[in-house]
Amino acid sequence: MVGFKATDVPPTATVKFLGAGTAACIADLITFPLDTAKVRLQIQGESQGLVRTAANAQYRGVLGTILTMVRTEGPRSLYNGLVAGLQRQMSFASVRIGLYDSVKQFYTKGSEHAGIGSRLLAGSTTGALAVAVAQPTDVVKVRFQAQARAGGGRRYQSTVEAYKTIAREEGIRGLWKGTSPNVARNAIVNCAELVTYDLIKDALLKANLMTDDLPCHFTSAFGAGFCTTVIASPVDVVKTRYMNSALGQYHSAGHCALTMLRKEGPRAFYKGFMPSFLRLGSWNVVMFVTYEQLKRALMAAYESREAPF
Numbered sequence: 531m532v533g534f535k536a537t538d539v540p541p542t543a544t545v546k547f548l549g550a551g552t553a554a555c556i557a558d559l560i561t562f563p564l565d566t567a568k569v570r571l572q573i574q575g576e577s578q579g580l581v582r583t584a585a586n587a588q589y590r591g592v593l594g595t596i597l598t599m600v601r602t603e604g605p606r607s608l609y610n611g612l613v614a615g616l617q618r619q620m621s622f623a624s625v626r627i628g629l630y631d632s633v634k635q636f637y638t639k640g641s642e643h644a645g646i647g648s649r650l651l652a653g654s655t656t657g658a659l660a661v662a663v664a665q666p667t668d669v670v671k672v673r674f675q676a677q678a679r680a681g682g683g684r685r686y687q688s689t690v691e692a693y694k695t696i697a698r699e700e701g702i703r704g705l706w707k708g709t710s711p712n713v714a715r716n717a718i719v720n721c722a723e724l725v726t727y728d729l730i731k732d733a734l735l736k737a738n739l740m741t742d743d744l745p746c747h748f749t750s751a752f753g754a755g756f757c758t759t760v761i762a763s764p765v766d767v768v769k770t771r772y773m774n775s776a777l778g779q780y781h782s783a784g785h786c787a788l789t790m791l792r793k794e795g796p797r798a799f800y801k802g803f804m805p806s807f808l809r810l811g812s813w814n815v816v817m818f819v820t821y822e823q824l825k826r827a828l829m830a831a832y833e834s835r836e837a838p839f
Contacts (some may be wrong), residue, residue, distance in 0.1 A: 533542070540828050541825040541826075541828065542829075543628070543629070543632050543828060545825055545828045546627075546628040546629070546631060546632075546825065547624050547625075547628035547629065547641050547829070548624070548627075548628070549623035549821055549824040549825045549828060550623045550624050550626065550628035550699075551619065551623050551628065551819055552620075552820075553619045553623070553627075553816075553817045553818075553820035553821035553824055553825060554619035554620070554622070554623030554627065554817050554821075555616050555619045555623075555819070556620075556621055556811045556816060556820050557812075557814075557816040557817035558612075558615050558616060558619050558813070558822065559612075559616075560812070560813075560816050561809050561812050561813045561816065562608070562609055562612055562615060563596060563608035563609070564592065564608070564624055564808050564809035564812065565615070565675065565805075565809050565813075566597040566599070566608050566609070566610060566611070566748065566806050567589075567592055567596050567599070567608075567775075567802070567805045568676070568802040568805035568806050568809055569672060569675040569676055569770055570589050570595050570599070570676070570769060570800070570802075571595055571677055571801050571802035572766070572767045572770045572771065572801050572802040573590050573770060573771060573774055573807060574801065577588075590806040593809060595805070596608065599805065600647060608616050608696035609800075610624045610674040610675050611670065611671040611672070611673070611674025611675045611676065611689075613689045614667050614668075614670040614671040614674060614689050614692070615671045617667045617689075618664050618665075618667035618668050618671055621660075621663050621664040621667065621683075622660045622661075622663065622664035622667070622668070623660075623817075625656060625659055625660040625663055625664075626656045626657050626660035626716065626720050627656070627720075627724065627817075627821070629656050629659070630652055630653065630656050630720075630724050631652075633651075633652040633655050633656050634649060634652035635650050636652075637652055637719075646725070646729075649721075649723055649724075649725045649728055649729070650721050652724075653674040653717070653720040653721035653722075653723075653724045653725050654717040654720065654721055654822065656720060656724075657713075657716040657718075657719065657720030657721065658713050658716065658717050660711060660716060660720075661716050664706070665705065665706050665708075665709050665712060666675050666693065666705035668708075668712060668773070669696065669704070669706075669707055669708065669773050670686075670689060670692045670693060670696070670705075671707055672688065672770055672773040673685060673686065673692060673696075673773070674689070674692065674772055676770075676774040693705065696751070696831060697774065698778070699798045700777055704777075707771050707772070707773055708772045708773040710782075710783050711765055711768050711769040711772055711783040711786075712769050712773075714765050715762055715765040715766055715769050718761055718762045718765060719758055719761075719762045719766075722753050722754065722757050722758035722761045722762060723755075723758045723814060724754075726750075726753060726754040726757045726758070727750045727754040727814070727818060729748060729833065730750040730753045730754065731747070731750040734749065734750065735745050744819060747818055747819045747822050748815055748819060750814055750818065751814040751815040751817070751818035751819060752811055752814065753786075754814050754818070755807070755810040755811035755812070755813065755814035756769045756807065756810075756811060758810050758814070759803065759806050759807040763799065763800050763803055763806055764799035764800065766791065767790070767798065767799050767800070767801055767802065768783055768786055768787045768799070769783070771786050772786045787799075
């Protein structure tokens with residue numbers, strides 16, 4: 531990322547890779563209930579949906595969804611799919627965020643002055659590559675978040691069982707269900723998150739409005755979270771619906787999108803927008819602030835080990 535002083539030692543690719551995965555897991559632990567609420571709001575209204583709460587409650591808003599889930603399913607329901615979510619972040623964020631600078635340097639042939647085109651290419655590349663690695667974990671996470679704990683109708687009892695059941699009933703392709711919309715979503719999300727963060731931070735530093743410290747990281751991450759939510763919400767809703775759908779419910783991600791448009795109207799593509807923004811905004815703040823600190827801490831530890839005296 532931008533912002534290192536001339537005297538600073540840039541973090542290695544390994545430090546970025548491990549730091550990004552760890553920071554993303556910390557961010558997920560803190561913001562996971564918002565992500566679960568977002569998923570429930572996004573799948574609400576499906577005529578053939580498999581998921582229902584105990585009293586067929588209608589979710590209304592972020593707080594209403596969380597309170598309904600706690601009342602009907604218990605507090606633990608907010609963390610449905612957490613194990614798969616952490617597996618996803620450790621494999622997913624490590625690639626899409628940890629490799630972003632390296633891929634950006636590849637496209638700029640080592641130049642420190644990266645244009646918007648190079649940044650967008652790097653974000654799209656690492657976002658798509660991350661999906662290729664972590665898609666099964668995303669499918670299992672969404673399925674867990676969508677299922678209700680109450681009523682005895684749970685589809686899966688554990689993360690391992692979910693992987694095995696999906697592979698057995700839907701084939702290996704079932705674990706890669708929704709890859710196309712997920713590639714599109716994560717290319718968009720990665721560009722919006724990383725490129726926006728990069729540009730905002732770069733602008734703040736070049737204008738001498740802030741120094742490369744916590745307030746700068748917080749401001750850049752919050753801006754990146756808002757931009758990402760606005761741009762990526764429609765693809766995110768389609769991805770969630772398609773991943774959670776029963777076998778044969780939708781022929782493709784495009785069919786899923788058309789069905790939503792026909793039955794629920796254009797506003798359906800922004801279902802769960804507020805929890806999406808609250809989640810992405812807070813996730814970006816926690817992740818980027820933690821990531822920046824982890825990079826520096828890991829490099830300081832590395833330097834002290836190399837030169838103990």
